[in-house]
Amino acid sequence: MFNISKHLRLPSLYRSDPAKQDAHFDENEYVSGLRKLMHGFDLMLNDDVSGTKETFNSDTVESCIGKAGNAFYHAILGLEPTAIEEAWNCLNTAEQRAEARRKFMEIHDLRVGSYPGGYEYQLCVCDLSLMQSILGFVAGSLFDNVKSAYHLRKTFLSFTKMMEHVREVQQKKETGEIQVTNSNAQFIDEFIESGISTGYGVLTFLISLLSPSVMRVLSFFSMHGERKDAVQLLWKATTYSNMQGAIALLCLYAFNALVQSSASIVPLDYADELRRCQDGIDNVRQRYSNGAIWAVMQGKLHYLRGDPEKALELEKTRVDTSMEQIIAMKGFDTAMLFVGIRKFKEAAQAILDLEDLNSWSHSFYRFFAGCCMLQHSRELKNNGGNIEESENYLAKAIEYLKQSPTLVQKKKRRVLPVEMYLVRKVQKWEDRAAKLKVNLADAMDIPPYIELIYIFVTWCLNDPEHLLILRSELERCQCTEDDGVALQEFLLAVVERHLKNYESSRARLIRVMNMNKDYLSQANRDFWILPSAHYEMAALEWDMHALEAEREVKQQLKKAQEYHNYDLEGRLSMLTQAALQTVQSEKP
Known part of the structure; x- marks a missing residue:
């Protein structure tokens, strides 16, 4: 890429037409x-x-x-x-x-x-x-x-x-x-x-x-x-x-x-x-x-190779560099790692530290931090932790989540896909909170950090202990609207596939696929789970049968590619294309 190299100290090269130069x-x-x-x-x-x-x-x-x-x-x-x-x-x-x-x-x-x-x-x-x-x-x-x-x-x-x-x-x-x-x-x-x-x-x-x-x-x-x-x-x-x-x-x-x-x-x-x-x-x-x-x-x-302790040791080590981009890159990885090992308080702080280093998307940093703070607050409350700390983190989480859409810099650059996603999610929660007359946190059917894991920290789903915690938490969710039920089913299907409970995963994905497309495309609902369900069904077939299921895998991936104009489309488009190339690359 950067292999642009040469050093010709020929002054005449700078002055005239190339054909006439000395x-x-x-x-x-x-x-x-x-x-x-x-x-x-x-x-x-x-x-x-x-x-x-x-x-x-x-x-x-x-x-x-x-x-x-x-x-x-x-x-x-x-x-x-x-x-x-x-x-x-x-x-x-x-x-x-x-x-x-x-x-x-x-x-x-x-x-x-x-x-x-x-x-x-x-x-x-x-x-x-x-x-x-x-x-x-x-x-x-x-x-x-x-x-x-x-x-x-x-x-x-x-x-x-x-x-x-x-x-x-x-x-x-x-x-x-x-x-x-x-x-x-x-x-x-x-x-x-x-x-x-x-x-x-x-x-x-x-x-x-x-x-x-x-x-x-x-x-x-x-x-x-x-x-x-x-x-x-x-x-x-x-x-x-x-x-x-x-x-x-x-x-x-x-x-x-x-x-x-x-x-x-x-x-x-x-x-x-x-x-x-x-x-x-x-x-x-x-x-x-x-x-x-x-x-x-x-x-x-x-x-990624299964040694989170060593990874955390390296991430905590101070890097001696004047390049803020690398410090920010390290900070982002550290935040994701903390989520992967369920240290939500530390994850929130790590992502907030990026605001002083990088202008990529302060709206996302606040949204991510808010989701992590909310989960930290809930775990303190559920595990008999410090009540005052739990309440403080809950208030801060709600504040950051409400702030995040206001920080989207629409005039200075193109709105990022993840920003479109967070704007929709926060609006959905605010509308529901107003309807039910509850605070923003109580308007959420599904803990938002679980969606963040699927989108940004997918690799932590290889940890069986983490998967069991996620499954238990998702099963306890009391979803009162079809939109929430569909999201719950989808996320449980992902967890079940990673636990190798393939038939349970398949049944859940089929239920998601059978959801009314027009219903999910309305208002601020999670339409992205429909194409993602086809992608996950392809993954299930790949996990079970690899190349023997080539036809079924490709069929599901192509169905996922037929959906358009939803947030996170770019992410899924890249992943489905990469998956098709993966299948092709495995063929002798």
Whole structure:
């Protein structure tokens, strides 16, 4: 992704049309510049903010690209609107300058190593374009029109062609037809080969996760993404002991620890993939010993692999970094971990601490904290705890839950799906509280933290003890409206599936599917459980029969994809698409 590298100290390159520029070329100086740029990215991954800034402080093309890669890194970690906008502008400027340099190198056939002149810069242009696509994807604005799809198409076609060339060259190296002994050429070849493997792997992987509606647009441009091939490419790229290998590992971590950890349908070798990720991160930490992001990733993986004590130990350890994005990322993971081990008081504080670090969504932080405070209050009351503390937390929970919709920043950026969800939920509770003349907490049929677990902390459902607590709590809920009954049935079905009570889970899901669609689509009801019920039925079939139930699994997933215009649609769309790719990847 960030493999944008080169350092040509050729002043004439900046002044005139590429075709008319002086082709004076110093190979050693050129390669030295590339090494310096790669070193700058190494500093970035090692949290050396001042060192990175110093490396990229000139007005050269390579510094421009370095600044763009660094801006992207900060934006993707924090997901703050202002950082995303700044990174987008940097990437656009860098892409234009890299393209001009590519043309010059290609025209004069200035080459080092086994690849044509300008190949390094073609790679850089593609990487910069890919980074813009990723930012657009996470910001929700990438595919607003066909023009955006065409932009991604150019990147895809370029990467595809370059990947084919790399495979040809590597095959000739294996047969001895091409031999590279010069150190400069070896460095450039590795730069190109590792960069293209990583970039093409990331791009095809990203495409494999896109929703069917987006894929229909991309199909007009002959674009496709096979996750199995993408994952293999990325694992191969991790063998390079450079920044490219580290970025490939980051992508694999994002898939396995962020996407798949929220999924109900995972690969049959998921445990092995988590182990490979952890082994890879342990190895990378030897190169980037000061990089806090690697420590944060280690903590999350320990929990996913069944060691919450070790995970909590790592999450509680202070990270020595000046990057607030990583501190915020660690804080978010810590909050989720506390929910997973049922420490709701600590979870509330951990998520509230993010308000001073990150502007991603203060409305969500307040909503999440309110749900956790409410559960802490209830557990104190039910277990004979401090009554005064229970009442204080109850009052604070209600205050935060009511505040959360008012903090949605509609004018500054697009409203996030999770914000649409919380606005609807709070409005639903307030309407019901007014109708029943009770406080907000008493208007809730289902403890709201259980929904948060399903949406954000799915991985804690692998803990049998936690599951039994959830089942007991859900069974005690006195739901008086069909909407609440449907949500109760759905959440119990999820719990029963994880407890391997498959027939009970199936019966509950069928009852949810038979709910009146028009009824659930009215007012502020939980319509999202209808498509989610089909997704969970697919997961049930997968758990029971794996590939033997391929037809049934795909059928249920496609039914889930037929529902539209509900909050959390983006989340379920990604998970259903990932599930379809999982089924496809398991086939021999």
